[in-house]
Amino acid sequence: MNYIRQATVDDLVRIAEIFVFNNRLNFYPIFQKDTFYFEDLTVFNMVESFAKELDSIWVYDDGVVKGFIQIEKREVRRLFVEPTLQGKSIGADLLEYGIAEKDVDFLWVLEKNIKAIVFYKKHGFDTTNKKKYKEDTIEFLVRMER
Secondary structure: OEEEEEEOOOHHHHHHEEEEEHHHOOOHHHHOHHHHHHHHOOOOHHHHHHHHHHHHHEEEEEEOOOEEEEEOEEEEEEEEOOOHOOOHHHHHHHHHHHHHOOOOEEEEEOOOHHHHHHHHOOOOOEEEEEEEOOOOOOOEEEEEEE
C-alpha cells in the first residue's frame, strides 16, 4: 500500500485516461450510446470534471499512475485500474487502502458488472436488496456493504 497517495493536479490526465478507457471497454457494450462514449466522454472533459474532485481521489503510483479510488465519506465512489494492468492487485490495494485508512463500508455497482461484484465480494462486500437506476438509463445499480 505504500504506492498509494493523494492525487494531485499532475495526475489529472492519467486519472481521466484510466476512467475513459475503462468506461468504453466495460460500459459501452451495455449502454451503447455512441455520442456519450465517443464525443462527451473524453479525456479532456474528464480532466475538467476530476479537477473539482481531487481532494477525494487517491492514486496507485509506483512511478506511473496505474489506478485510482475516489472516496466520499465512507463510500467508494469510483475504483478503476488501467485495463491492461488489471489482475495485478492494484485494485485490491486501492480498495484495502480505502477500508483501512478511510473506513469505507459501501458502494454502488452496476448490476450487470459481474466482474466488479465478484471483486468486491472477495474484499468483504455483500450485495444488498437496495437498488436504484443509473442516472438517465434503465440499468440498475446495486448497493454493496461490508
